[in-house]
Amino acid sequence: MNARRATISDVARTAGVSPSTASVVFSGKTPVSEATRSRVLDAAASLGYSGPDPRAASLRRGRSGIVGVVLQGRLGAVFRDPVLRLTMDGLSDAVAPLGADLLLLHDEGKGSGAPTLLTAPIDAAVLVGCSGLLREQLATVRSRGIPVVVIEGDAGTDVPRVGLDNRDAQRVAAAHVADLGHRNVVTLTLPTHWGARSGWITPEIEAAITVEVTRERLAGFRDRFPTSPAYAAAESSIDEGLRAGRLFFAAADLRPTAVVAQSDLLATGVIRAAEEAGLRVPEDVSVTGFDGIDVDGLAPYVLTTQVQAATLKGRIAGEAVAALLSGDIPHSRELTCTFRVGNTSAIAPAASPAA
Amino acid sequence: MNARRATISDVARTAGVSPSTASVVFSGKTPVSEATRSRVLDAAASLGYSGPDPRAASLRRGRSGIVGVVLQGRLGAVFRDPVLRLTMDGLSDAVAPLGADLLLLHDEGKGSGAPTLLTAPIDAAVLVGCSGLLREQLATVRSRGIPVVVIEGDAGTDVPRVGLDNRDAQRVAAAHVADLGHRNVVTLTLPTHWGARSGWITPEIEAAITVEVTRERLAGFRDRFPTSPAYAAAESSIDEGLRAGRLFFAAADLRPTAVVAQSDLLATGVIRAAEEAGLRVPEDVSVTGFDGIDVDGLAPYVLTTQVQAATLKGRIAGEAVAALLSGDIPHSRELTCTFRVGNTSAIAPAASPAA
DNA sequence: TTGTATGCGTTATCAA
DNA sequence: TTGATAACGCATACAA
Numbered sequence: 001m002n003a004r005r006a007t008i009s010d011v012a013r014t015a016g017v018s019p020s021t022a023s024v025v026f027s028g029k030t031p032v033s034e035a036t037r038s039r040v041l042d043a044a045a046s047l048g049y050s051g052p053d054p055r056a057a058s059l060r061r062g063r064s065g066i067v068g069v070v071l072q073g074r075l076g077a078v079f080r081d082p083v084l085r086l087t088m089d090g091l092s093d094a095v096a097p098l099g100a101d102l103l104l105l106h107d108e109g110k111g112s113g114a115p116t117l118l119t120a121p122i123d124a125a126v127l128v129g130c131s132g133l134l135r136e137q138l139a140t141v142r143s144r145g146i147p148v149v150v151i152e153g154d155a156g157t158d159v160p161r162v163g164l165d166n167r168d169a170q171r172v173a174a175a176h177v178a179d180l181g182h183r184n185v186v187t188l189t190l191p192t193h194w195g196a197r198s199g200w201i202t203p204e205i206e207a208a209i210t211v212e213v214t215r216e217r218l219a220g221f222r223d224r225f226p227t228s229p230a231y232a233a234a235e236s237s238i239d240e241g242l243r244a245g246r247l248f249f250a251a252a253d254l255r256p257t258a259v260v261a262q263s264d265l266l267a268t269g270v271i272r273a274a275e276e277a278g279l280r281v282p283e284d285v286s287v288t289g290f291d292g293i294d295v296d297g298l299a300p301y302v303l304t305t306q307v308q309a310a311t312l313k314g315r316i317a318g319e320a321v322a323a324l325l326s327g328d329i330p331h332s333r334e335l336t337c338t339f340r341v342g343n344t345s346a347i348a349p350a351a352s353p354a355a
Numbered sequence: 356m357n358a359r360r361a362t363i364s365d366v367a368r369t370a371g372v373s374p375s376t377a378s379v380v381f382s383g384k385t386p387v388s389e390a391t392r393s394r395v396l397d398a399a400a401s402l403g404y405s406g407p408d409p410r411a412a413s414l415r416r417g418r419s420g421i422v423g424v425v426l427q428g429r430l431g432a433v434f435r436d437p438v439l440r441l442t443m444d445g446l447s448d449a450v451a452p453l454g455a456d457l458l459l460l461h462d463e464g465k466g467s468g469a470p471t472l473l474t475a476p477i478d479a480a481v482l483v484g485c486s487g488l489l490r491e492q493l494a495t496v497r498s499r500g501i502p503v504v505v506i507e508g509d510a511g512t513d514v515p516r517v518g519l520d521n522r523d524a525q526r527v528a529a530a531h532v533a534d535l536g537h538r539n540v541v542t543l544t545l546p547t548h549w550g551a552r553s554g555w556i557t558p559e560i561e562a563a564i565t566v567e568v569t570r571e572r573l574a575g576f577r578d579r580f581p582t583s584p585a586y587a588a589a590e591s592s593i594d595e596g597l598r599a600g601r602l603f604f605a606a607a608d609l610r611p612t613a614v615v616a617q618s619d620l621l622a623t624g625v626i627r628a629a630e631e632a633g634l635r636v637p638e639d640v641s642v643t644g645f646d647g648i649d650v651d652g653l654a655p656y657v658l659t660t661q662v663q664a665a666t667l668k669g670r671i672a673g674e675a676v677a678a679l680l681s682g683d684i685p686h687s688r689e690l691t692c693t694f695r696v697g698n699t700s701a702i703a704p705a706a707s708p709a710a
Numbered sequence: 711t712t713g714t715a716t717g718c719g720t721t722a723t724c725a726a
Numbered sequence: 727t728t729g730a731t732a733a734c735g736c737a738t739a740c741a742a
Contacts, residue, residue, distance in 0.1 A: 005500055007719055018729045023721055033727060050498040054476040055419060056719035059410040059734050064476060066458065075447040075457070079434040088434065092459075101471055103421065104457045106447070116456055121409040121419060121476060143405040145360060238651060296593060296651045362735055373713045378737055388711065411735035414718055 006047040015043035026052055058121060067095055067321055068103045068122035070137060072129045072194050075104060081236055082265070082293045084129065086310035087151065087317075091126065094318025098325065100124075117141060124321045127153060147324035149317050153212050160324070161332040162317045166213055169306040169337035170220030173288045174260055176304070176341070178224045181348035182258035182286060187221045187230045188244050188270060190214040190262045198240065201230040217262045217290065225260075233266055238295075241269020242276075249277040249285075257285055257348045264289035264305055268298050271344065282346035292340060302342030309335055361402040370398035381407055413476060422450055422676055423458045423477035425492060427484045427549050433461075436591055437620070437648045439484065441665035442506065442672075446481065449673020453680065472496060479676045482508060502679035504672050508567050515679070516687040517672045521568055524661040524692035525575030528643045529615055531659070531696070533579050536703035537613035537641060542576045542585045543599050543625060545569040545617045553595065556585040572617045572645065580615075588621055593650075596624020597631075604632040604640075612640055612703045619644035619660055623653050626699065637701035647695060657697030664690055 012022035017036055024030045025040040032040075044050075058064040069091065071078045079085055092102055100123070105116050117125070117140050125141050127134060128151040138159065141148045148159060155161045177185060192201065193210040201218075209215040218230060231247070233240040241261065248270070249255055261267035267289030271281050279285050281301065292307025313335055320330035367377035372391055379385045380395040387395075399405075413419040424446065426433045434440055447457055455478070460471045472480070472495050480496050482489060483506040493514065496503045503514060510516045532540060547556065548565040556573075564570040573585060586602070588595040596616065603625070604610055616622035622644030626636050634640050636656065647662025668690055675685035 008721095009719075019719090020721075020723095020730080021728055024728090027721075029721085031727070036728080048498065050495070051473055052721090053414075053719055054474050055410065055414040055417075056734090057474075057721075058476060059408075059414045059718090059736090060720045060722080062410075062734075064410060065474070066476075075444050077444075079440050079443070085434050092461075099471075101475060102459045104447070104459060106451075116420075116454075118406055119409050119412070119420070120456060121413060121421075140405070143403065297653070363737095364735080374735095375714080375737075376712055379712090382737075384737085386711070391712080407737090408735055411718090412737075414720085414734085415736045415738080417718075 006044075006049040008049070008052060010047055011040060011044045011049045014047060015039045023052070063123050064121040065098075065100050066103050066120075066122045067098075067100045068105050068117065068120055068125040070105045070117065070125060070127045070129075073106065075106065077235070078106075078129075082295075083236075083263075083291050083308070083310045086293070087128065087314035090311035090314025090316075091318045092314075094315040095321060098322055100321075100325075118144070122146060124148065124324055126151065126317055126321060127155075128317070129153070147321070149320045149324070149330075151313060151317050155332075159332075160320045160330045162313055162320065163332065163334045164213075164308055164313070165334060165336050166216035167220040167223075169308075169339070170217040170260075170262070170290065171223045172220075172339050173290070173304070173306055174221045174224035176339070176345065177258045177260055177286060177288060180258070180286065180345060182256075183348070184256045185225055185228045185258045185260060186248055186256040187218065187225070187228065187260040188241065188248075188262065188266050189218055189230055189232045190236055190266075191234060192232045196232065196234065198232055198234040198244065201232050205232075206230065214262065221260055233262075236263040236265050238265050238269040238272070241266035242272050243269070245270035245273025246276070249273055249279060255279075255285075258345070259285065259287050261288060262290050264291045264293050264295050264303055267303055267305070267344070268295045271298075271301060282344050284349060286345040286348070288345055290337075292338070301344050303340075304342040304345040305340055306337040307340050308337045361399075361404040363404070363407060365402055366395060366399045366404045369402060370395045378407070418478050418680075419476040420453075420455050421458050421475075421477045422453075422455045423460050423472070423475050423480040425460045425472065425480060425482045425484075428461065433484075437650075438591075438618075438646050438663070438665045441648070442483065442669035445666035445669025445671075446673045447669075449670040450676060453677055455676075455680075473499070477501060479503065479679055481506060481672055481676060482510075483672075484508070502676070504675045504679070504685075506668060506672050510687075514687075515675045515685045517668055517675065518687065518689045519568075519663055519668070520689060520691050521571035522575040522578075524663075524694070525572040525615075525617070525645065526578045527575075527694050528645070528659070528661055529576045529579035531694070531700065532613045532615055532641060532643060535613070535641065535700060537611075538703070539611050540580055540583045540613045540615060541603055541611040542573065542580070542583065542615040543596065543603075543617065543621050544573055544585055544587045545591055545621075546589060547587045551587065551589065553587055553589040553599065556587050560587075561585065569617065576615055588617075591618040591620050593620050593624040593627065596621035597627050598624070600625035600628025601631070604628055604634060610634075610640070613700070614640065614642050616643060617645050619646045619648050619650050619658055622658055622660070622699070623650045626653075626656060637699050639704060641700040641703070643700055645692075647693070656699050658695075659697040659700040660695055661692040662695050663692045 008022050009019045012019040022040050124147045126149050134153045150161045259270045267287050270287050289303045289305035323330040363377050364374045367374040377395050479502045481504050489508045505516045614625045622642050644658045644660035678685040
């Protein structure tokens, strides 16, 4: 029909008022007489004008009302992680009062198409999940002058950050296992870098872990078990835990009596593997997790784990964004886990199986 | 430092070229000599200019590179649903080649803060999950002239839609149960409207179901069981299924021999409830699901269910968006489920438990 | 290969 | 309460 969509000027002309008046009718920034208002609204209706073009408005205003959330990997993979889901939930909650929407940005391979962080019309960014690309992304965002908040990642100083006492918490879990008499222990970690395959962690690899969460939790484990083997999973999932667990329990003479996992999902998989191998948890093998999420199908086990407040983490990040957008400078926050002893850890078996 | 961020004109001036030349250096739309290019880039670096302002660019271009996805309810709740997660995964995959990002819009209570669909700078919208607000949202989006694709909802004609053969598929499942000799059957449905509480579905309610998926699947069930009781869950989750199942199995003399659930999660909950009540599945009670997702912790059961290609559904929607954005008119697609007989359905028990 | 001119659709400021 | 004016920062058609 129309060669062109109607603009606010068209509406103004039709209504016989000035563009600025028409604008004000829609924004409500200034009082307008009832007569003019309805004339403008009528004109808009007759022209099929449905309000200001957001692009133009955002150019003029300098703000878009959009908060970018940078995630790593594909969306599906991202939301498969219960912790991240909770964090997103809290984040969206805290950002909602701003009237801001969330723009999902995946950092997946910078080669792939759009350098989105550079070209997305966002007012602020939340960097979450702490990939190795973090520094680069931070540089990008800051060069654009966009306020940014980092969730669990190596932000430099002067970047508001929401963190977790990963190292301390994992040390506590490790100590728990050590105190129960376990000596033959293995830790199952999250990915060492984004996109990495699963495999044993050599000293070289250990020295070059780019994922902060993994590194910190491993460090906490090391505080009590400096030389125990460590195996990195490719992702946090029950399946990955199952695969790793099968590996751990395959050779009867090398079998660990305890597995310290860096996530509840991994721990759940390990428990499954133990059952598969005919081992009893916790009598034959103790398993600890991390996160404190409800894992579907884990009953009757109650995981011994460090419980983190994932939703709160997101909420705090969202509040930090809100603060930044209103000109305040939020301070970084470090959240603390709560250790929960369940029924998946127990005193080490008296006799080592063999060797 | 700077009173104002540098613009491309500043860069051009510093580099001693015209603004258009500088623009071209960043967009790459036109060949530029190596000498000029590097002069421009140097100038940009020295001014701390990090590329065109996305807001201005998008105003000029008329496109923002953002696709809006309208979901119902809170984010956290949304991504808790495995089917939706898969759909989002497929969608983001299909949209990635466009260089488009996804903007998450919740339709939650139009009163709450931002009238987002009206004011978001999106090039296209995907309406998913089919709430009762769908028509209204469609009107909003179309009045803005934004191309839109609907996933499983009552789009009018002439709106590209990706659907599922919900009614046929559910009828097949119901027939399966009927053919096994079950007469005392109850169906457990998805919510009848968005935000509804759980409860028995009266004829009045049944006549006014606003969620298409629920309505269609129930219709399919009705094709074989015109008068059997139907109970609506408040959401698709194992917990809701468990609660409903407890209700079904509470009174021994009214106990159904088969439960036809509208989702795998609900079915899983029902199975849990059956176990709790000391009933064997499928010997004492048959349970069918819908979706064909992998439900964690369901082993050793293999659900009898209708398997839908959730990821494909999202992908097709994404491709439809791509088509719309390049001026084509995609046709609607109706996907077909595949019936899978697992080990949760069996011949009805010979003797009805009681009166 | 580079420059000139123009408009994308708004809204903030200020004066009337 | 309303209107005139001037950006907002860029990308494109077209000419050189």
